Amino acid sequence: GESVGLHLPTLSVQEGDNSIINCAYSNSASDYFIWYKQESGKGPQFIIDIRSNMDKRQGQRVTVLLNKTVKHLSLQIAATQPGDSAVYFCAETGLGTSYGKLTFGQGTILTVHP
Amino acid sequence: DAMVIQNPRYQVTQFGKPVTLSCSQTLNHNVMYWYQQKSSQAPKLLFHYYDKDFNNEADTPDNFQSRRPNTSFCFLDIRSPGLGDAAMYLCATSRDAGQPQHFGDGTRLSIL
16 A cells, blocks of 8 residues: 655764655655654644655755655754754655545654764 | 644543543644554544545544534544553644644543
8 A cells, every 4th residue: 555654763863963864655646745743742743845846845954855756755954953852754645635634654763862 | 822732631531431632723724633643653544624524534443533513623532442542642734635734732542
């Protein structure tokens, strides 16, 4: 079936380093992608999104890259800070998906060491 | 200010005793979603409302029901909670399909 998955379940980095979190998806009809950050005891927080007519989008300290050829999505966090420690989920939805139903990846745990 | 508010944050109920979780939104969004999230897993969609139109996921147990009396409020009813229903329940809203979903901070449900 359709799925969105992550290559690495955990990622540990030093404060100040750049972090890259990867996500693979299998639904070729996917046209909208979102990255969420979830801290312990809280709901997922929207970070950044990208549509399939783009291959790169930048926000504050974050960049999302989309490679439709290989169905790959990545989230880059610049100058990672301890406050960035959380679980990161990618999610996708496709054209015609009922009411924008999101398919979530499994999640990557990012740990930032001071 | 919180835009998707879930109450209570923590709920304890007894095995088989009905429980209702609530969600309210100040965003005036058309779509409201309920997700179940178990430890170390991704959120799993249970159902959603587009305005008053209810859409149930095929694998959502009959034990789970929902009500949306108006645009701002949506409720999750669990008629006879089992031990396997212990989880975080997340509410989310979006202005329309294909728009970002905004999540509340969830209700952590425990079953005794």
